Amino acid sequence: MQEHSAKAKAPATVPLMFESGSPGRTGFFWPEEAGPTGLPQELLRDEIPGFPELGELEVLRHFTRLSHLNFGIESQFYPLGSCTMKYNPKVNEAVARLPGFALVHPLAPPALLQGALELLFGLEAALAEISGMDAVTLQPAAGAQGELTGLMLVRAYLSEKGGPRRKIIVPDTAHGTNPASSTLCGYDVVQIGSNDQGMVEPSAVAKVMDETVAALMLTNPNTLGIFEKNINAIADVVHSKGGLVYLDGANMNALMGIAKPGHMGVDVLHINLHKTCSTPHGGGGPGAGPVAVKNLLRDYLPVPRIVKSGDRYDLREDFSKAIGRVRSFFGNFGVLVRAYAYILSLGSDGLQETSRMALLNANYIRKKLENVFQIAYAERCMHECVFTDRLQQKRHVSTLDIAKRLLDYGFHPPTIYFPLVVSGALMIEPTETESRETLDAFIDAMTSIAREAEENPELLKTAPHSTPVRRLDEAKAARKPVLRWEPKRG
Amino acid sequence: MQEHSAKAKAPATVPLMFESGSPGRTGFFWPEEAGPTGLPQELLRDEIPGFPELGELEVLRHFTRLSHLNFGIESQFYPLGSCTMKYNPKVNEAVARLPGFALVHPLAPPALLQGALELLFGLEAALAEISGMDAVTLQPAAGAQGELTGLMLVRAYLSEKGGPRRKIIVPDTAHGTNPASSTLCGYDVVQIGSNDQGMVEPSAVAKVMDETVAALMLTNPNTLGIFEKNINAIADVVHSKGGLVYLDGANMNALMGIAKPGHMGVDVLHINLHKTCSTPHGGGGPGAGPVAVKNLLRDYLPVPRIVKSGDRYDLREDFSKAIGRVRSFFGNFGVLVRAYAYILSLGSDGLQETSRMALLNANYIRKKLENVFQIAYAERCMHECVFTDRLQQKRHVSTLDIAKRLLDYGFHPPTIYFPLVVSGALMIEPTETESRETLDAFIDAMTSIAREAEENPELLKTAPHSTPVRRLDEAKAARKPVLRWEPKRG
Amino acid sequence: MRYTPHTPSDKAEMLRAIGLSEVEQLFDHLPASLRDRAQISLPPGLSETAVKRRMAALAAKNGTAENWSLFLGGGIYHHAIPSAVDAVISRSEFATSYTPYQPEVSQGTLQAMFEFQTLICQLTGMEVANAGLYDGASAAAEAVLMARRLQDGRHRVFVSRALHPQYRQVIATYVKNLVDVELVEVPFTERGGTDAEFLAQQVDERAMCVVLGYPNFFGVIEDLAPIRALCDRSGALMATVTTEPLSLALLKPPGELGADIVVGEGQSLGVPMALGGPGFGFFTCQKRFVRSMPGRLAGETVDSEGRRGFVLTLATREQHIRREKATSNICTSQTLCALASTVFMAMLGKSGMRRMAEVNARRAHRARERLLKEAGLVPVFSGPFFNEFVLKAKGLSRLQERFAAKKIVPGIPVAEFYPELQDCLLICVTEMNEEEEIEHLARTFGEG
């Protein structure tokens, strides 16, 4: 272990759990129970070599210290573009932990699940209303699984109509999951570019659209934070050739009460509840990626589906056209509970205000920084805005350096180097839950960093200076991957 | 706000909540309700000047950042002597939050409180068993209120026997609450010294013991961590003159299954559940200071008392000799719930092991540091051990400097300058929940600090170097006290 | 064992280092007569699962505000608590720290205390507040004790009979052994307030202080002006006690009305009822009394680099320094509950506190109207109130079963504390009592 200063003697890093503890120690107490396990000896393993042997306090100290090396939304501003790092309400955490939700078994008879099914039914309806679509499945575990599900619906529909077709059109600004999901669904990807306003042109779609194309995947607002104004015209182009329009709804936070995908010619979309509906990201999940469809795709939705008859909710699997099942049981129910609580909390007014304030915050940052950093596109932005490092490049300062320097100012950096079409992108999504004062402090920090880039570029290139560890050697990690601890031999 | 390094730009301190926010902002949402409040206007105030106006995320960030400036038992070793900073089990936190405990009103009819009363009844019995006493009241909110209660019982008893008497004998090693409680109970304090083994001599008691003395307050093990071996002889001295023996049971963590106060001639004692029974200290409470008595004092216990008849628990106030009520309702019920869960978790074996390991840990530290720091008394220690800064004084390094330097090593310092009879005391109570490795790391740190005291005393005198703030000017704080924020006048 | 991390080899090695071979040798210097009988006879330890089950079974035997309709106040109130409060106080850095003796690593607790003190001052309209005491009742007792320190030669403490009965009991217990304190009980009027005329006759230069509720136990908002005038005339101190501090977001604060000492119970501001504890007492007074105050005080200062920081200050008042001459014997107090209420007040803030207080007053006043009109209850006091009030219901004791069957507790029968108030109920209505519940209450009364 290293010391981060001659005077500070406490280690800055935390030993691995495997490096602490003592043989025979455990944080689990269960009174001795006598008798054989009933299992033949030859099926049994020896003890698990290297497994931890820690006490309860030791475990808690370990993770408390690890938590102190982390950054969450309650630490400071977290304007990670495309990720919608908004406040995750505590009340949602509280209700998700109610035993009536947490201790329910998915294979219990439906009579024991009436509250859960009612909730899911209500959430489906709410998401349909918000998105302007006709039917919803809550099964997908995240956005990418939603994409796969949505594309499978398209494929099933087209297969019935004559053939699955071969291709999916994906703009170059799209998130990586769009092409990856297309491949996984057995499609080839046709990439198209955007115009100099950062938008997809109907003509660009028309150029590649034909009867071999199953669908266009469009993100709106797109990953530049720009609203695809021509979406209806684009949808017409796609529909005219018998294709369908998939909307990547990761950016729904910009649209609630402002415009409904259902009115944009969209046939199917997913919504990332861990973005728009404020469920916590957990360092990389769990999330939920419900898929909403127009009626033409309803029959293909995954099973089981929830049906209401009278006051009773039931599960039905007998939909002959259904694509099957994409996830075990009912999806990430605990996440869905939080999302439902969020929708109840905000109601129609609150949801509308949410998107409005998301737009206000993004446009405010955009305006205040437009003379400090080079803006990627001149268009008005929606819920996020994208800058580049063009101005700083002349001092050989890159987006990475700017991002790392922001850490010294106590802020989480924006998303960097995405979308790929913008060189050195800095993609800033403030979300609606940030106050003007926080935005101002961030703007000041960015302005100060731009000044530092002029006056002392070295300060940025060696940043961060005040984090628990400094820049990490990613090349080394990839070259000879060490992916697990191994006991010392000797 | 200050910057703690030229390169780190994030503030090390947190603005006051009154210095943030925006007029009209709130983290509380309640739908508009129409209609008059029913109260005449002239009774109403204007808005509360200066009151905070923050959003929910802002509030959480504020307190999350404040928490990062704090040190808890899950941060690192916290060997604060006399405070028994042991691990506070998470399961106790979980059960205390059950609605069946948290949402119970104390003035509801007893039929609605059967579970709570059963718990309290069970806890009284368990504490009586652990301490070897006959009856228990759970009303006192902390140790000091327990002391006051206990002395009031003594006083009531003696008053009935002929007169309350005038004095309480208190050893010079006693905690400050002992003399303070005595005064509050209308008694004068007679201080006695300890012998060169750090113990109270029966003869010293005999010298001041007469018919004007109501009681002796003794701490056992005492605040030097030494067991008062002669306690039975001392009790005889007190009893022979008609006085009673009060035991300050703050150090019960040393005694469970090792020796019962009830066998020591003790008539009354308090137990700090926030020490021995692991309820969290909360930065200074809430605690609980139940008082246990021998039968001679039972009738004087505060009301209401819990009585069981058949399967039913009831509250009774009709004890004519009772001293009355020392706290509203039933004491710190939420703390009592945690303590009960702790006792259930450990059971007899676990409680006994607790004290044994507390002794083992303290003696281990004592042994390992005995050549590094001057030990205050040669006697074998119980659950804590006391060192002095005598060896370091020759380099003009004081206990305070040693304590502050420990912060740089990531440890919480021991209790310092207490007990008052030891000059420059360092009072170390490791508790039983610490592992040998942690003790060794602490011992290494102390050893290293002793070396630093020799080699580089300045390093200690200017310590701490790595805390969020450095040494604070306590004199300034006391000279012209600023005890609240005031709005800037302009 | 559950929480001791010692493995057999840890023990053996540690014992060896100490020079012993068995754990029992660690205490073989204790008299055998003690050691031999020390065995604890309790059941063996339980698994965490078993503990949770046992505790859940006990909890399930209680009637809670979730599954009963409670119209109970009387010093403990069921209010909405934002989930953010528990999220903050659950953080181990706050929950598991000790009293902040090492300020360099306790700025979280200390700054929160300083903020708490400020909030309480703002709410009460007072100049200084401490960091909290055990509860409202002991805070009231401490108010009397402080008055005693300040009012040399004055012995008579006037305690309103309309002050919470348990608070009066605790005051009585606290002062009963102090020869220089005499308690005088002040009757109440048909208004439900403290009898100012009685006081006018009695309060003179022997009067140490007058202690009364604001609002008082009957929910009535005391008229402090005449009492302030009396105190001015006689030199007595006026101490008010608030058990429902939410009311102070709406009512003129006692500080504005001239109180010298304002104390109370803070549970109502963000702490669950929990059978009445833990909550916290708050204690405020005029600045000139600060060196006589009980309890901890956090104060602002600077560190060696000039940064703002906070410390415990004026410790020379306290037991660990002053011992038998301390202003109070309090040591461990209720800091985490005070923190809960600091978070609560920060969350609600200026407008939220007002809003919540208004909802309480509005619903309580409507409920009273309704009970008078629709359920035939009879008014008892004429004074204004905040969120609780006393009404008379003929044949009250006979109604108990009817209410129990409907899982309603209609209020606190006050005859237990005031025998002259037979058939009277103290009924509390907060923002947690919905319109339908109130209707249900009225209907159940009406059925009789």
Added chain:
Amino acid sequence: MRYTPHTPSDKAEMLRAIGLSEVEQLFDHLPASLRDRAQISLPPGLSETAVKRRMAALAAKNGTAENWSLFLGGGIYHHAIPSAVDAVISRSEFATSYTPYQPEVSQGTLQAMFEFQTLICQLTGMEVANAGLYDGASAAAEAVLMARRLQDGRHRVFVSRALHPQYRQVIATYVKNLVDVELVEVPFTERGGTDAEFLAQQVDERAMCVVLGYPNFFGVIEDLAPIRALCDRSGALMATVTTEPLSLALLKPPGELGADIVVGEGQSLGVPMALGGPGFGFFTCQKRFVRSMPGRLAGETVDSEGRRGFVLTLATREQHIRREKATSNICTSQTLCALASTVFMAMLGKSGMRRMAEVNARRAHRARERLLKEAGLVPVFSGPFFNEFVLKAKGLSRLQERFAAKKIVPGIPVAEFYPELQDCLLICVTEMNEEEEIEHLARTFGEG
């Protein structure tokens, strides 16, 4: 509004800075045909109190493991979860962070991922593990997809019919659009295991992989040796799927038995049942396959000062770099659940995991004995099992009401998934099912 901190003046000033006067102007560049119809028709927002009540009312309509006796497994298990687990994952630094793209301020998440990967390797006996996938079912599908990447020219995937039926459904959904994958269903034997003889006949050089449960859906511990031998002979990969990873604390780990890919569902290790989600999928394989793996990987490295640190690594496999050529489309996964299980495994540790597993096996075996002897149930399979087993109860459907009246769910009726197994129940017994419950279960069967 609930979570937007903008006051009217904040809005006005911000709009002014942007050069606008009304919020609506922020989106007036959108087609009016969209804007005009965008109004959301949902009820207005609720107070936090109202939300909690609404949610509690829904929760109360469910039958839980607290108020019912559930003998349900089948992929989701009710186990003791130390309270420490929730304490850790509730910390906002973990719960509210994003995927750790900025490692300098994400060492907490990254180190925990690294520890998770290590624990999963240790438990399964495998060489490398990723940081988690959505669930066991999609992990099984990803195993097939990885085999496809590794086994060029081989198309036939042998899936045991004794694998969890939902997992088989998900695999089928995932591969159905991939022309080069053909699923072959492998029957099970009277032992309750996968039919090795069938495999011996079918598995040849066209075989991509064999996928089977360990233990399988019937709770039966598959005999992997003959299947390993077949795979060796044919060049097929052996992929095992564990839905109850607690079993691996006791059973020989699949890695030791020669599995090439070991995947499963991790819910059983520290995550509440929650209607089956969120849990997490785990994914392990031999080291030589690492660059074909799906999902995130945390790897060790050093910082610019030489200190150990952790980063996301081998990202060139992933969608954000490789796009349509990525090994998987997964982005957001289930990290917090994986963290929960990391805490769980750390708490139980080597001996605690073993202890808990033994208690499961012991109680399940005793229960089965008892049901056979005392309740007249009939064995269905002869293979060894861990904590769940299939028994036949004549006239099962007629027993439903009797069990419901006693608040017992005796098991999962398997005929729904296997029509030939009429009247058969998959009965699961964990450490959460007490002796009396089992007695109660047996008695209720016996009554018939």
